[in-house]
Amino acid sequence: MKQQAAFRALADPTRRAILKRLQGGAMSAGEIGEAFDITPASLSHHFAVLKQADLVRTERRGQFIVYSLNSTVVEDFARMVLDLFPAKGKTGAKG
Template structure:
């Protein structure tokens, strides 16, 4: 319960971080491997990792010198559930074409 989604949506707002998540979906990777795939510096990536960790979107595991990052899909699902809730609150009847409720 009590999912503080602010950090999750903040984390998802950056394209680099979304790309990291997508990459991690295909399998856990070390920080260095991820860094080698992006055109930004390792400290910058580390900064993004911190934001993803703060949002609980990724988990880390030390393996020798390496730190392995892996995806936490549960939080991603919760974020989706919250989006679902926005456009159909507590009900499954989503009316895609939101007709004009003429109330004054």
């Protein structure tokens, strides 16, 4: 997994909001953009950062480019986060 890319991607509030918005399901770039007050170009930049971190996947559908969450990454990422802290005495699982 692309650790640094994922942490960096999540550091921006707009990108976290994009991920949140994708929780409801796949959405085109334009639909995602409706919720934000930035230009399509800026949005596209954020998509690129999220893609580079493997947090989202894309699929072209006609004129549209549809974005969806790469849900499998969450496990790796959450584990990575937990791994930054000492084991929390439960189930003796070591991080």
